[in-house]
């Protein structure tokens with residue numbers, strides 16, 4: 001079994017981006033600028049946004065974090081998005097999800113100018129991705145494709161089962177893997193909470209990508225010998241032995257599954273850093289497109 005090391009892969013990507021930023025700056029131009037809107041004080045979201053800002057620092061991007069109270073109205077958030085859409089200094093921005101329940105996530109995503117939608121969530125960008133046109137690819141699926149690319153994992157002709165069909169992970173993952181590209185050209189099945197015979201289906205996968213948010217859901221008996229297993233899941237569970245008081249748990253029972261796989265990601269240092277690296281790639285693209 002080989003562990004897919006998202007930490008070192010993302011480090012390589014950041015170094016590549018930092019080189020480009022150095023060139024931009026040496027030409028006397030301003031660096032790319034990413035903004036993030038954070039609504040409320042969910043600990044995990046605060047942590048993700050802080051890490052994204054730190055990544056920006058590392059590669060030489062400018063970054064701005066806009067923190068808004070959980071109680072803000074939907075209109076206040078939409079007004080802030082309109083400001084960022086119009087702000088010439090900002091190349092791209094994200095609205096950290098999930099949002100408080102009184103705010104309609106779809107409305108928010110639709111309000112983002114597709115040219116600045118570096119998360120790749122807007123219908124225009126999802127549509128372009130589906131058609132294979134230039135666009136911002138959804139950060140998490142693109143990060144996983146980058147792992148396949150850099151580890152030279154063959155996807156062509158393989159049966160890939162994507163567990164989970166969310167708009168931000170499962171669905172775009174399935175689209176990217178099924179396209180006529182390299183990596184790509186896989187035969188893809190999307191599974192979800194209504195799928196029957198899930199265990200057998202998962203066992204038929206050469207590549208199993210799990211994004212359901214259910215801790216240690218995938219066990220060894222659901223995995224084919226020699227399969228590639230990608231664990232997207234990240235759920236915070238209380239753990240008094242940790243200084244932070246919690247630990248992240250993935251959707252895959254790593255200890256039982258690892259010995260059956262050819263490649264596997266771990267909940268930390270796996271998909272998460274690759275997602276953040278994709279966001280940087282999209283921000284650089286947004287800067288270059290302007």
Ligand code: NAP
Nearest residue numbers: 140164165166169192193211212213232233234271272275
């Ligand atoms: P989501 O929007 O809640 O979607 C979950 C999907 O899993 C749904 O399609 C759901 O099916 C399916 N599902 C739930 N229970 C299932 C079951 N028992 N069997 C089969 N399918 C089941 O979640 P998400 O936003 O895609 O995120 C999934 C996980 O990935 C979460 O833990 C999240 O924190 C993590 N995540 C990590 C990163 C990263 O960078 N590492 C990025 C994004 C998300 P239905 O559609 O039928 O309800």
